[in-house]
Amino acid sequence: MTSWSDHAIWWHVYPLGFTGAPPTATPGEAPVPHRLRRLESWLDYAVDLGCSGLQLGPIFASETHGYDTVDHFRVDPRLGDDDDFDHLVAQARRRGLRVLLDGVFNHVGRGFPMFTRALAEGPGSPAARWFRPGDGAGGxxxxEGHDHLVALNHAEPAVLDHVVRVMGHWLGRGASGWRLDAAYAVPRAFWREAVTRVRREHPDAWFAGEVIHGDYAAYVTEGGLDSVTQYELWKAIWSSLNDGNFFELAWALDRHNGLLEVFAPMTFVGNHDVTRLASRLADPRHLGHALAxxxxxxGVPSLYYGDEQAFLGVKEERAGGDDAIRPAFPDGPDDLASHGMPVYRLHQRLAGLRRRHPWLVRARTEAEHVANRALALRSRAGTGEVVTLLNIGDDAYRFPVDVSKLTVAESCAGAGGPDEDPALVPAHGWRVLVPGP
Structure with a gap:
C-alpha cells in the first residue's frame, strides 16, 4: 500500500545549531527567544530544493545538545514555546511539508524530574524503576559512557506509557512521524508495543529508527517500525569514491536490495552525527556522484542542511566535537554565500528527477558493470527504469551496457543533447539516463 512517506524527501535540520541557540540551557531564562520561528524563512528554500518534509533534530527542553532531554512535553526554551511549534507546523503544512520529530527515548538528561526523584528517594522507589541499574552516578x-545521559528502563510499564503519551501528544499537534534516536539500544519489543499503541490514534504516522550496525530488517519487522537509517550504504558511497573501489558500493547495494524486500530504508549522505560529505570526500569533483x-x-532520502551548499565540517570525538557539523544558518536564503549555489542547483536537479520518478523509493538496483573506478547501476520497479553511470577515472569511459532506449536526464554537465552518446561519461563525470526518444 502506498504511503505519503513513499514520496518523502526530507530536509534535515538541527534546530539548536541552525538557530544559533546557546550551547547550554539557563533555567528560568526570560523572555523566551522564539528562535524556532527563524525556520519559517527557510521553508520555501526547502520546497525549492525539492523536499517534501522538514526533519527536525531535538526541539524539546534539554540541558545542552538536545539529546539530554528534561521535559518531552515542552519546547526547549532556547528555541521558543508551543505557539512557535504550532506556527512552524502550520507554515510547513501550507507549503506541503510534513514535519518529522526527533524522539530521544533511550535516555534522558540528569535534570529529568523523575531522575531527580529517583536520586532523592533511593533505588527501591517507583521513580528509580524508570532507570536501568548500573555503574553510573547514583547506581x-x-x-555509551556519557555520564550525563541516564538510560531509561524499558521494562518499566510507566516508561512505555510516558513514551506513548509523548509521541501521541506531538503527533496530535501536527507532526507526521518520529525519528527514534538510538533505537538500536532499546528492546525491539518496546518499540513494537509503543508504535502499536500510538498507531491506534495516528495510523498514518511514520517511524524511523536510528540503527547503525546490525540486522536492519529485524529492527523493522520485530520493532514494528517503518524504516531505519541506512548507515551501511552511507559508508559505502563515500568510501568507494575515496578508495576507487566501486566493488564495495556494488556489494552494499546488493544488500540494500534485500532490505527493500522488507522496507524502504532512510538513506542519506550526511546527517548531524557525521563529518560532512564535502569534507569527507577526497576529491570534491565526486560530490555529484554521491548525490546521484x-x-x-x-529508500527515503534525507538531505542534511548545509550539504546542499557544500558546507564543510569535520566531526571530532571530543566535547563540542559536533559543533562544526551543526552550524548556525543566516536569517534567510539571501544571506548565503553565492559560491554554494552551484551545489544547491545540483541538489535541486537531482531531487527533481527523484520526484519525477517516485517509484524509485522501492526500486531494486543492479550493478550491471563494475570496475574499480567505473560503475553502471540500473534501478527498476514495475515499468520504471533509471540508469546511473559513475566514472571517477582520469579518462573518459564508455560503458558496455545497453542504453539504446535511454537519454541523458541529468549529468555533471546538465541534461544531455540529442546527439550525445549516453554511454560515454567524461573523466570524473556521472550521468543519469531515463527512457526517452
Whole structure:
C-alpha cells in the first residue's frame, strides 16, 4: 500500500545549531527567544530544493545538545514555546511539508524530574524503576559512557506509557512521524508495543529508527517500525569514491536490495552525527556522484542542511566535537554565500528527477558493470527504469551496457543533447539516463 512517506524527501535540520541557540540551557531564562520561528524563512528554500518534509533534530527542553532531554512535553526554551511549534507546523503544512520529530527515548538528561526523584528517594522507589541499574552516578546506567545521559528502563510499564503519551501528544499537534534516536539500544519489543499503541490514534504516522550496525530488517519487522537509517550504504558511497573501489558500493547495494524486500530504508549522505560529505570526500569533483547514487536508488532520502551548499565540517570525538557539523544558518536564503549555489542547483536537479520518478523509493538496483573506478547501476520497479553511470577515472569511459532506449536526464554537465552518446561519461563525470526518444 502506498504511503505519503513513499514520496518523502526530507530536509534535515538541527534546530539548536541552525538557530544559533546557546550551547547550554539557563533555567528560568526570560523572555523566551522564539528562535524556532527563524525556520519559517527557510521553508520555501526547502520546497525549492525539492523536499517534501522538514526533519527536525531535538526541539524539546534539554540541558545542552538536545539529546539530554528534561521535559518531552515542552519546547526547549532556547528555541521558543508551543505557539512557535504550532506556527512552524502550520507554515510547513501550507507549503506541503510534513514535519518529522526527533524522539530521544533511550535516555534522558540528569535534570529529568523523575531522575531527580529517583536520586532523592533511593533505588527501591517507583521513580528509580524508570532507570536501568548500573555503574553510573547514583547506581544507574548511562548511555555509551556519557555520564550525563541516564538510560531509561524499558521494562518499566510507566516508561512505555510516558513514551506513548509523548509521541501521541506531538503527533496530535501536527507532526507526521518520529525519528527514534538510538533505537538500536532499546528492546525491539518496546518499540513494537509503543508504535502499536500510538498507531491506534495516528495510523498514518511514520517511524524511523536510528540503527547503525546490525540486522536492519529485524529492527523493522520485530520493532514494528517503518524504516531505519541506512548507515551501511552511507559508508559505502563515500568510501568507494575515496578508495576507487566501486566493488564495495556494488556489494552494499546488493544488500540494500534485500532490505527493500522488507522496507524502504532512510538513506542519506550526511546527517548531524557525521563529518560532512564535502569534507569527507577526497576529491570534491565526486560530490555529484554521491548525490546521484542517493537519488537514484531505493529508500527515503534525507538531505542534511548545509550539504546542499557544500558546507564543510569535520566531526571530532571530543566535547563540542559536533559543533562544526551543526552550524548556525543566516536569517534567510539571501544571506548565503553565492559560491554554494552551484551545489544547491545540483541538489535541486537531482531531487527533481527523484520526484519525477517516485517509484524509485522501492526500486531494486543492479550493478550491471563494475570496475574499480567505473560503475553502471540500473534501478527498476514495475515499468520504471533509471540508469546511473559513475566514472571517477582520469579518462573518459564508455560503458558496455545497453542504453539504446535511454537519454541523458541529468549529468555533471546538465541534461544531455540529442546527439550525445549516453554511454560515454567524461573523466570524473556521472550521468543519469531515463527512457526517452
Amino acid at each position: 544507574f546506567a548511562v548511555f 547514487v542517493l537519488m537514484t536508488v531505493g
